[in-house]
Amino acid sequence: MSLLADLNNILEPLNIPVETGVFSDTPPDEYLVITPMSDRLDLFADNEAYMILSEARLSLFTKKNYMKRKKELTKALQSGGITITDRQYVGYEHDTKFHHYAIDVMKEYETEE
Amino acid sequence: MANATMKMPNEFLMKLTKLGDKTDEIVSRVLEAGGEVVLDKVKSNLKGVIGSGTKEKSRSTGELVSSLGLSPTKLDRNGNFNVKVGFNEPRGDGDANAKIANILEYGKSGQPPKPFLKPAKSASRKACIETMKSELDKEIEKL
Numbered sequence: 001m002s003l004l005a006d007l008n009n010i011l012e013p014l015n016i017p018v019e020t021g022v023f024s025d026t027p028p029d030e031y032l033v034i035t036p037m038s039d040r041l042d043l044f045a046d047n048e049a050y051m052i053l054s055e056a057r058l059s060l061f062t063k064k065n066y067m068k069r070k071k072e073l074t075k076a077l078q079s080g081g082i083t084i085t086d087r088q089y090v091g092y093e094h095d096t097k098f099h100h101y102a103i104d105v106m107k108e109y110e111t112e113e
Numbered sequence: 114m115a116n117a118t119m120k121m122p123n124e125f126l127m128k129l130t131k132l133g134d135k136t137d138e139i140v141s142r143v144l145e146a147g148g149e150v151v152l153d154k155v156k157s158n159l160k161g162v163i164g165s166g167t168k169e170k171s172r173s174t175g176e177l178v179s180s181l182g183l184s185p186t187k188l189d190r191n192g193n194f195n196v197k198v199g200f201n202e203p204r205g206d207g208d209a210n211a212k213i214a215n216i217l218e219y220g221k222s223g224q225p226p227k228p229f230l231k232p233a234k235s236a237s238r239k240a241c242i243e244t245m246k247s248e249l250d251k252e253i254e255k256l
Binding site: 021022023027033035037038040053055057059061086088090093096098100102104 | 215219220221222223225226228231232235236
């Protein structure tokens with residue numbers, strides 16, 4: 001499994017449009033963008049890496065109150081075994097009228113044989 | 114009853130005294146060595162994201178990269194020494210480097226984020242700690 005696949009599975013029941021990298025269509029009033037951040041090898045033994053540390057950023061854009069979604073996302077991510085490394089309200093975009101909230105996540109995977 | 118007195122070697126005691134006297138100086142040098150490792154990573158990540166995948170031709174002037182630097186060691190309100198990696202202000206065009214860096218890092222609606230700070234923080238953590246450890250050993254050896 002990969003972090004992106006896990007995130008898509010976790011976020012699917014929340015009924016929020018999700019895209020990776022950039023939202024290609026005309027954005028709805030509420031949507032999520034996943035940006036992969038890092039994919040490092042870790043836990044070395046016998047010149048081999050045994051773990052992969054994957055990190056990604058979830059950017060929530062909403063024209064409504066973001067608090068409910070923030071709580072829903074946090075709960076879903078934590079129940080799905082994802083570590084939240086940071087949460088931050090980035091700001092209100094006056095030009096687009098979107099609230100922007102960022103959640104940074106991380107998960108460790110064993111390297112595949 | 115028998116008495117036993119243990120004495121530490123004089124040379125070791127002298128070194129401990131010197132270490133106590135020079136703590137501020139040593140901590141500062143150690144932190145700056147670690148900060149340089151993080152700064153290099155942030156700078157290389159930033160160079161990688163500026164101008165990449167833009168809808169129009171990049172108008173980058175290089176000012177953001179050149180304003181990136183390491184602060185001198187400062188003592189915070191909790192009594193801890195620290196150095197910061199950040200941007201020098203102001204820009205020539207009157208805008209704020211920190212604002213531009215924040216938009217690059219987090220993106221906007223319709224502008225994908227290009228994270229450079231967070232990945233640098235996680236990627237350079239171990240190297241930074243190792244550098245500071247070896248710098249501290251060197252400083253202690255010099256006493």
